[in-house]
Each structure stands twice: as structure tokens, then as C-alpha cells.
């Protein structure tokens with residue numbers, strides 16, 4: 224075979240939050256790990272907006288210097304505007320590049336080898352078992368033989384698909400976002416904009432990083448719509464649709480374009496096979512309500528690395544990886560299922576219906592709102608809302624979740 228050949232215990236494909244976290248924890252357990260990232264540096268191309276939850280970042284040990292805290296949440300529809308104010312910051316917007324670079328340093332410190340500008344183009348199989356990958360690297364072609372491959376390639380699920388163990392996503396979101404300079408915005412409030420004007424099957428957003436830096440974006444669901452998010456985004460910025468009419472009265476100057484895809488059809492039923500783990504977006508581990516998956520990617524990436532390292536003594540047979548699948552499914556599978564139901568309801572709403580739907584949020588406490596948007600649907604929470612919420616529409620919504 225052309226090029227060099229090397230042996231590793233674990234080959235990780237993808238240098239996003241899932242892959243970097245898997246490489247870190249596997250190396251920490253003593254495994255010999257290599258990670259491939261096709262872009263020229265970690266987080267060179269940003270494909271995400273970076274909204275997440277402070278408690279989750281604290282639990283995962285992500286230092287607060289990597290995020291801007293958010294206290295208030297505003298929803299804008301064609302004729303309505305709802306602001307939910309909190310007294311403490313519970314959400315945040317991540318400095319993605321700095322945070323992912325931090326995750327890469329943690330992995331490197333534990334001894335994982337990181338190979339950037341290295342595109343995994345093929346999977347090596349022995350019968351049905353995955354036994355390695357082939358990558359095009361700056362030093363030429365490299366064949367890696369490994370006991371386990373961790374597919375953390377995100378939306379593309381490049382290893383799982385090439386190995387014939389995963390299919391293309393049929394329902395997914397595509398998003399375009401500009402990170403912009405702006406004159407002076409309220410950096411403690413994020414805004415979601417809903418309805419046809421912003422996105423015919425999705426929503427638009429304004430996520431601040433500081434008083435002078437903001438991410439403005441549009442997400443669109445496929446197959447419901449074929450619209451191009453970048454065109455919508457240009458219109459929103461050019462015409463200064465609400466809330467940009469009052470945000471940064473002066474300049475809004477795009478500095479960086481982000482573009483990405485996210486699976487939106489629930490989790491993959493199978494995330495393990497002999498010699499293979501899929502994690503992060505490649506396994507569909509994201510919350511469809513606000514299309515967020517970074518916290519899951521870090522959490523389950525670490526889990527995949529740990530279970531993967533422990534499985535080496537059993538040749539990483541599927542049975543030795545079951546604990547990984549059991550554990551992540553127990554944490555999120557049913558929540559994501561319920562969130563999908565809400566999302567299906569949202570995709571079909573007209574502008575008038577959206578005006579009413581966001582009214583439901585007005586009567587929620589910050590805690591209720593956050594549990595809801597984070598898809599933290601516990602039966603007790605939903606029951607309380609379904610029985611006691613003052614609005615009938617809200618009771619219907621929460622009942623729908625309870626029945627899922």
C-alpha cells in the first residue's frame with residue numbers, strides 16, 4: 224500500500240469537541256491515540272454558534288474565560304416580542320476557537336498525537352470489523368491500523384458511512400452566521416427570531432460575545448425548506464430586521480463567516496460496532512430545539528474515550544463498547560425524542576401562530592424556560608407545567624411532551 228503505515232490503539236477521526244474530548248480521555252487512560260482533523264488547524268472553520276449552559280461548562284471543567292455569560296432571553300416574531308429576564312447568568316456564548324484549542328491542548332498534554340490538515344479518506348475493514356483508516360496528511364498518505372476507531376467526524380459521519388454502518392441524515396439543519404463587529408450591544412441578552420421573515424423552517428439568532436462582537440445567523444431545516452440561509456442572513460442584516468433595528472445603532476460589520484450542518488432526526492440507533500464508536504453529531508447527539516450539541520459532544524466524547532480505552536483488552540469488540548451506548552442513551556435519548564416533537568410542531572407554525580406561541584414563554588420563570596429550551600424534560604417538570612400553566616396553549620404543549 225502507498226505511503227507510511229503506523230499502529231495505534233485508537234484512531235480518532237475529527238478534531239471537533241467530540242473527537243478532542245475522546246482523544247483526551249483515551250490518552251489519559253494510557254491508550255496510544257492519534258487524531259485526524261481535515262482542516263488546517265483546530266477550529267479553523269467554525270460550524271457552530273456556541274450557545275450553551277454555564278452549569279454544564281462548569282461540570283465539564285471549561286474555564287469561564289472561554290465564554291460570555293447570558294442573563295436574558297428575547298424572542299422576536301413578526302408582531303410579538305418577549306423578554307425573559309433572569310437575575311443570574313445561566314447561559315453563555317462560547318469563544319469557540321479558543322475553547323476548542325483548549326480541548327486540543329488537554330488532549331496533547333495527555334500524549335495524544337494530533338494530525339491537522341489530515342483528511343481520513345478511507346476505512347480499513349477485516350470482514351465486518353473496522354481495523355483502521357487511511358488519511359491524506361501533509362507528509363503523504365498514512366495508513367493507521369488500530370484496535371478501535373472513534374468516528375467524531377460530525378455531520379458527515381465519514382467513517383460510519385464508509386464502513387456501511389450508518390446512512391446519510393435525511394432531516395438536518397443548515398446554518399449560516401456572521402461573527403460581526405458592532406458598535407455597542409447588550410452583551411447579556413441573546414435573541415431568537417422566528418417566523419417566515421427570518422427562516423421558513425427554523426429561526427434566526429443574535430448571540431453576543433461582548434459589547435462589540437456578536438454572532439448573527441440563520442438556520443433552516445431540510446427537507447422542509449430548500450432556502451439558502453446565507454441569502455436570508457444577508458437580507459436580515461441589510462434591511463436591519465428587528466432586533467437589528469435597535470441593536471448597534473451604528474455599524475454592524477461582518478468579520479467571519481461560519482457555515483455548518485447539523486443532524487436533526489434524533490439519535491442513531493446504533494453507535495457501536497466491532498472496532499468502532501460513533502460520537503457527537505456523527506451519532507446524532509444534539510438537542511433539536513436550539514440545535515445545540517457541544518456539551519454532549521464533550522461529555523460523550525470523554526465517555527467514548529474512557530470506554531474505548533477500557534475495551535482494548537477485549538479487542539474493542541462490540542460487547543465491550545455497550546456501556547458507552549447504554550450510558551449516553553440513558554442520559555439523552557428520550558429527551559431528544561420529546562424535543563423533536565416540539566420541533567415538529569414549531570416547523571409548521573405560521574407567523575400568526577408564532578406570535579401566540581412565544582406568548583407561552585412570557586409566563587414561564589427563567590428556570591422553567593431554561594429547562595424547556597435545554598430539553599431537560601423531567602416528567603415532574605412537565606406535569607407541573609401541563610397542570611398549572613395559566614395558558615391553555617401552554618398546557619397543550621407540555622401535555623404533548625408528557626405523552627411522547
Ligand SMILES: Cc1cc2nc3c(=O)[nH]c(=O)nc-3n(C[C@H](O)[C@H](O)[C@H](O)COP(=O)(O)OP(=O)(O)OC[C@H]3O[C@@H](n4cnc5c(N)ncnc54)[C@H](O)[C@@H]3O)c2cc1C
Pocket residue numbers: 236237238239240241242259260261262266270271272273274275341342343344375376377378379381396397398399442482483484485502503504505508509513514515516517518520
Ligand atoms: C449553524 C449551527 C449552529 C449551531 N449552534 C450551536 C450552538 O449554539 N450550541 C451548541 O451547543 N451547538 C450548536 N450547534 C451544534 C454543534 O456545532 C455540534 O453539535 C457540535 O459541533 C458537534 O461536535 P462534533 O465534534 O461531533 O462535530 P464537529 O464539531 O462538526 O467536528 C467534526 C470535525 O471533524 C472533522 N472531519 C470531518 N470529516 C473528517 C475526515 N474525514 N477526516 C478528518 N477530519 C474530519 C471536521 O473538519 C470537524 O472539525 C450548531 C450547529 C450548526 C450547524
